[in-house]
Amino acid sequence: GYQPTWWKEAVVYQIYPRSFNDSNGDGIGDLKGITSKLDYLQNLGVSVVWLSPHFDSPNADNGYDIRDYRKVMAEFGTMADFDTLLASIKQRHMRLIIDLVVNHTSDEHHWFVESRSSKDNPYRDYYIWRPGKPNPASPTGFDPPNNYPSFFSGSAWQFDPTTKEYYLHYFAVKQPDLNWDNPKVRTEVFDLMKFWLDKGVDGFRMDVIPLISKRAGLRDLTPDELQHAHLVYANGPHMNEYLQQMNREVLSKYDVMTVGEALGISLQQTPMLVDDRRHELDMIFNFDAVRVNRDGRQWNDWALPQLKAIYAAHARELDTHSWDTVFLANHDNPRLVSSFGDDSAAFRVPSAKLLATMLLTLRGTVFLYQGDELGMTNYPFRTMADFDDIEAKNGYKADVLTGHTSEEAYLANLRHMSRDNARTPMQWDATSQAGFTTGPRSWLAVNPNYTQINAASEIKDRDSIYSYTARLIALRSKTHALVYGDYKDLDPENPKIYAYTRTLGADRYLVVLNFGKDPIAYTIPGDIKPKHLLMTNQGSTEINISTLNLKPWEARIYIY
Numbered sequence: 001g002y003q004p005t006w007w008k009e010a011v012v013y014q015i016y017p018r019s020f021n022d023s024n025g026d027g028i029g030d031l032k033g034i035t036s037k038l039d040y041l042q043n044l045g046v047s048v049v050w051l052s053p054h055f056d057s058p059n060a061d062n063g064y065d066i067r068d069y070r071k072v073m074a075e076f077g078t079m080a081d082f083d084t085l086l087a088s089i090k091q092r093h094m095r096l097i098i099d100l101v102v103n104h105t106s107d108e109h110h111w112f113v114e115s116r117s118s119k120d121n122p123y124r125d126y127y128i129w130r131p132g133k134p135n136p137a138s139p140t141g142f143d144p145p146n147n148y149p150s151f152f153s154g155s156a157w158q159f160d161p162t163t164k165e166y167y168l169h170y171f172a173v174k175q176p177d178l179n180w181d182n183p184k185v186r187t188e189v190f191d192l193m194k195f196w197l198d199k200g201v202d203g204f205r206m207d208v209i210p211l212i213s214k215r216a217g218l219r220d221l222t223p224d225e226l227q228h229a230h231l232v233y234a235n236g237p238h239m240n241e242y243l244q245q246m247n248r249e250v251l252s253k254y255d256v257m258t259v260g261e262a263l264g265i266s267l268q269q270t271p272m273l274v275d276d277r278r279h280e281l282d283m284i285f286n287f288d289a290v291r292v293n294r295d296g297r298q299w300n301d302w303a304l305p306q307l308k309a310i311y312a313a314h315a316r317e318l319d320t321h322s323w324d325t326v327f328l329a330n331h332d333n334p335r336l337v338s339s340f341g342d343d344s345a346a347f348r349v350p351s352a353k354l355l356a357t358m359l360l361t362l363r364g365t366v367f368l369y370q371g372d373e374l375g376m377t378n379y380p381f382r383t384m385a386d387f388d389d390i391e392a393k394n395g396y397k398a399d400v401l402t403g404h405t406s407e408e409a410y411l412a413n414l415r416h417m418s419r420d421n422a423r424t425p426m427q428w429d430a431t432s433q434a435g436f437t438t439g440p441r442s443w444l445a446v447n448p449n450y451t452q453i454n455a456a457s458e459i460k461d462r463d464s465i466y467s468y469t470a471r472l473i474a475l476r477s478k479t480h481a482l483v484y485g486d487y488k489d490l491d492p493e494n495p496k497i498y499a500y501t502r503t504l505g506a507d508r509y510l511v512v513l514n515f516g517k518d519p520i521a522y523t524i525p526g527d528i529k530p531k532h533l534l535m536t537n538q539g540s541t542e543i544n545i546s547t548l549n550l551k552p553w554e555a556r557i558y559i560y
């Protein structure tokens with residue numbers, strides 16, 4: 001049996017507010033801009049919007065560095081604009097979840113301003129301060145307390161001259177990590193969560209939530225651990241205890257959904273966060289699938305059987321008590337069609353539709369990233385000046401300016417991997433700046449392909465990626481077998497075809513995906529006879545036969 005639940009059936013649409021829609025011509029997306037596009041989202045059929053951070057921030061990391069959790073970023077508008085957005089979403093019977101970024105704050109948050117001011121300040125213990133190791137040869141007189149690396153290059157420790165101690169920052173220097181072992185910090189976080197829940201938001205996406213509990217003693221990492229520090233940073237000794245306290249004191253009192261960004265958590269460890277008998281989170285994002293095409297920061301070729309093996313592992317490791325998520329893109333990853341499909345002129349449209357078919361027929365709550373419903377692509381970056389992202393810029397200093405990597409090699413990799421690929425403005429129409437802003441420029445350049453790829457032309461075209469995605473969302477939303485049904489991979493080793501079934505009682509669905517540009521005559525394994533063709537991205541009509549003549553990047557959904 002299964003327990004129907006709204007958030008299990010949800011199709012979530014992620015909005016990166018800076019890049020979605022600008023209402024006042026300053027080149028920066030804003031809340032009013034989002035509100036004016038809610039019909040677009042409703043017509044697409046998504047049921048939940050996830051808004052990336054909209055809080056007051058100096059934007060060292062585009063809002064993932066929060067200065068005031070109870071204030072709206074001035075560039076995005078006012079609290080009244082937020083209230084209007086929320087009310088307008090609810091009016092359309094959709095829901096809104098917001099980003100909870102509480103592993104760290106901005107260094108401009110008043111807690112940190114206080115904390116760094118003296119060793120006996122009442123906020124000192126809100127963050128993680130340690131004395132350095134004395135080293136007369138170093139300019140400050142010290143070395144960092146240990147060898148922890150930051151995700152954004154260099155040491156995870158920053159020396160602060162006022163008190164001559166170091167603070168911990170897993171991400172940018174301007175993102176000091178909170179000390180969750182301090183019960184006052186947990187109370188502050190729970191209070192700010194209640195502030196937004198009492199306004200009516202429907203839950204949270206929780207940024208790097210497995211990193212909140214730090215290892216006792218903060219010993220040095222071994223050379224091996226240094227290769228994947230996130231595995232040591234995640235899943236600390238009190239992580240589950242703190243999440244259970246959060247659930248007990250806050251989440252359990254509201255009808256909300258939670259999804260943890262589970263950096264450093266393996267599939268095997270996933271039930272430790274999401275098993276519904278534990279009362280922690282509803283679901284997490286696991287990165288195995290979205291990062292099948294990279295090795296650390298390096299872009300790598302990938303093969304279909306690898307991806308299938310990951311989805312098989314999801315099915316194996318998560319039982320009926322552990323709900324899953326499905327996604328292959330977000331604001332930290334390159335564009336869906338450029339990474340997993342083929343963004344060439346010939347195959348962009350069918351491959352984007354195939355990927356949408358897969359995402360919307362796998363098991364778990366589906367998360368779509370803005371613009372992927374249009375088949376937006378990676379950006380043709382030319383020089384370092386084209387990038388905004390702190391990760392790309394810090395990496396340049398650490399890798400290229402030190403001579404470890406050539407500028408050409410670094411740029412070539414960034415073209416595939418840069419987070420800015422996904423952060424270029426939404427392409428609304430074929431007017432200047434893609435209709436994103438009425439101003440002369442946008443904060444990050446618009447992809448020059450906006451004259452071909454934009455919402456205005458796709459909305460009116462029944463064959464567009466947008467229209468096809470809307471039909472898929474409608475199908476999934478009314479089909480419990482596609483949400484809750486069992487998943488079975490029919491042909492795990494096949495390097496070109498991904499064929500699987502989703503079954504719930506008597507309801508039986510077959511999905512066949514031709515992952516590539518070769519036409520293939522494919523014989524369905526077993527004695528599955530496709531009876532009724534529900535969706536196809538290539539206009540085929542074949543039924544009642546066991547060998548399918550698949551065109552390049554063809555996707556089909558059958559009832560059998």
Ligand code: ISL
Binds near residue numbers: 151261333391
């Ligand atoms: O994006 C990454 C590498 O390209 C990841 O390591 C990423 O930093 C990690 O998944 C955590 O991401 C989240 O927290 C970061 C923020 O920069 C990301 O945008 C956010 O999604 C720090 O808040």
Ligand code: CA
Binds near residue numbers: 022023025028075
């Ligand atoms: Ca604006």
